[in-house]
Amino acid sequence: MVNIDDFVKRLEIILDYYSLNASTFADRIGVQRSSMSHLLSGRNKPSLDFVMKIMEVFPDVDLYWILNGKGSFPKNDEEESVSKINPIPEIQKQSSPIYLNENFEVEDLFSSVQNQKEEDVQTRNFQETKNSNLRANENEIEKIVFFYKNGTFKVYTP
Incomplete structure (x- = not known):
């Protein structure tokens, strides 16, 4: 210091x-x-x-x-x-150890891609349903926010 x-x-x-x-x-x-x-x-x-x-x-x-x-x-x-x-030698990058415990879940590389595809399908279905229901109403939804327990959220706008 x-x-x-x-x-x-x-x-x-x-x-x-x-x-x-x-x-x-x-x-x-x-x-x-x-x-x-x-x-x-x-x-x-x-x-x-x-x-x-x-x-x-x-x-x-x-x-x-x-x-x-x-x-x-x-x-x-x-x-x-x-x-x-006597130049100062470069510090070699060392990988840090990885500690696994019983509660640690490992996701494969493709699970996020699959989740994204499922979300896209859900979003498309939601938008189709929303569009058909809102035509009769004069009140329009500006946006919908879903809050998840893990602290993340998704915003859907028509």
Whole structure:
């Protein structure tokens, strides 16, 4: 978790290093001046977008330094050369385990297609019945909503 007070101190160090005031800094990284003011006052926390904009405009700012205070500012050439020699390996995607219990029901791939066909037939039958019944009445139904116990619903409009 980023400590906001420490983040603000590091942000002020960046402002001093580049001899910028808060308004100019906000303009340079493309954020509203008010958001910069709210950050410096401690009212708001920095967003990921805000931090990434700083990294894009000011390449001397180290990500770990601005977030956690670890590393150095401005970046050392030695740190960059070490990271180029020993790149961080990509994290391999691992599949998460699947736990089955007695109450777990497995649907096959085609059951949803069959259910959709049944719903289409029911809808068509419903619309035919509705159209024949409504011709005699002057009151027309705008829509019908069916609520299911599982929290879903269907809306039928004539």
